[in-house]
Amino acid sequence: MSDAHNEHQSLIRTPKQLVVAVTAFFLVIVLGIILLVTFVTSTATTGAGTDGQSAEAISNRIRPVSEEGFTLVDANAPRVLQAGGAVYAATCAACHDSGMAGAPKTGDNGAWGARLAQGYDTILKHAIEGIRAMPAKGGNPDLDNLEVERAVVFMTNKSGASFKEPAEPAPAPAAAEAPADAAATAAAAASPAATPAPVAATAAAPAAAPAIASADLGKKAYDSACIACHGAGIAGAPKFGDKAAWTARLGQGANVMYEHAIKGFQGKTGFMPPKGGATIPDAEVKAAVDYMVAAVK
Numbered sequence: 001m002s003d004a005h006n007e008h009q010s011l012i013r014t015p016k017q018l019v020v021a022v023t024a025f026f027l028v029i030v031l032g033i034i035l036l037v038t039f040v041t042s043t044a045t046t047g048a049g050t051d052g053q054s055a056e057a058i059s060n061r062i063r064p065v066s067e068e069g070f071t072l073v074d075a076n077a078p079r080v081l082q083a084g085g086a087v088y089a090a091t092c093a094a095c096h097d098s099g100m101a102g103a104p105k106t107g108d109n110g111a112w113g114a115r116l117a118q119g120y121d122t123i124l125k126h127a128i129e130g131i132r133a134m135p136a137k138g139g140n141p142d143l144d145n146l147e148v149e150r151a152v153v154f155m156t157n158k159s160g161a162s163f164k165e166p167a168e169p170a171p172a173p174a175a176a177e178a179p180a181d182a183a184a185t186a187a188a189a190a191s192p193a194a195t196p197a198p199v200a201a202t203a204a205a206p207a208a209a210p211a212i213a214s215a216d217l218g219k220k221a222y223d224s225a226c227i228a229c230h231g232a233g234i235a236g237a238p239k240f241g242d243k244a245a246w247t248a249r250l251g252q253g254a255n256v257m258y259e260h261a262i263k264g265f266q267g268k269t270g271f272m273p274p275k276g277g278a279t280i281p282d283a284e285v286k287a288a289v290d291y292m293v294a295a296v297k
């Protein structure tokens with residue numbers, strides 16, 4: 001027995017040592033508690049490694065909701081319509097100042113002559129509903145028809161016309177927007193084609209037929225939204241029917257091209273605007289891509 005006992009001798013052999021050991025043990029515990037308490041109460045109360053829950057951070061996150069105008073806008077207040085010049089500067093100048101994408105340049109009487117000859121109502125209809133690369137309302141559907149009309153008067157009066165600024169309660173011309181119909185009427189309209197179209201504009205034939213074959217849909221969308229650039233291959237756009245220009249692009253696969261056509265993209269040869277700048281459904285853009293691809297296969 002004593003052998004085994006001696007092998008595992010305790011460090012504490014006298015009552016005095018026991019008292020010291022117990023006291024030391026309690027000291028360590030108490031010290032530990034004190035340290036814990038000071039740690040908890042004195043360090044800044046941050047979340048797990050971030051300041052994300054601090055009062056400042058939280059108030060920063062919710063600030064936009066309370067301060068950025070939601071509560072200040074009175075939805076029922078009468079809408080103040082912008083003047084023609086302001087609408088023009090904000091929405092139309094992007095294309096019409098420079099004549100981008102085949103847009104008739106403001107101040108270029110030559111470019112506007114034939115268009116003005118169509119008559120005020122036709123021009124206005126095209127501005128509101130869109131025509132080819134000219135997006136409906138210049139791509140800003142929030143504009144009131146009257147605001148578009150003012151912008152049209154503003155820009156045409158700088159380009160050889162002398163129209164009167166429309167009065168406040170406008171006789172709103174055909175506000176209903178049916179994209180397919182608009183495309184058909186647009187294609188049928190007698191305004192000069194911006195580019196030599198490789199395909200005849202036969203879009204008027206199935207007038208207003210709701211179920212259009214996808215090839216027809218593609219051609220229609222192409223004629224209305226893509227031809228301005230792709231017809232002649234301007235601004236670096238791969239030209240319709242030009243196999244060499246399309247081969248490398250076809251290799252990317254249809255989905256990449258759909259995405260580029262719908263979302264727009266900056267490539268090596270130029271900038272392809274989202275949907276060619278038109279406000280048409282994704283399906284029509286895809287159909288137009290298919291249509292262009294079919295022409296080079």
Ligand code: HEC
Pocket residue numbers: 087088091092093094095096100101102103104115118122123124126127131132133134135137138139148151152191192193194228277
């Ligand atoms: C994304 C470029 C773009 C923007 C933005 C744009 N336009 Fe155009 N616009 C065009 C193009 C391209 C044409 C020529 C279309 C055609 O005849 O093929 C055009 C043509 C027109 C025409 C002549 C239509 C006709 O019957 O000949 C009018 C009017 C017009 N735009 C008004 C406006 C107004 C008003 C705005 C702003 C609210 C605007 N545009 C914004 C590109 C644009």
Ligand code: HEC
Pocket residue numbers: 101133221222225226227228229230234235236237238249252256257258260261265266267268269270271272273275276277278285286288289
């Ligand atoms: C304002 C001119 C313009 C209009 C309008 C336009 N495009 Fe383009 N598009 C371009 C340019 C420029 C490129 C070449 C970009 C590059 O590769 O640098 C391009 C490239 C493309 C490509 C090839 C994308 C790729 O991945 O290589 C597709 C597909 C395409 N356009 C589809 C369309 C469709 C569909 C429409 C009509 C809905 C349209 N585009 C209207 C300018 C235009």
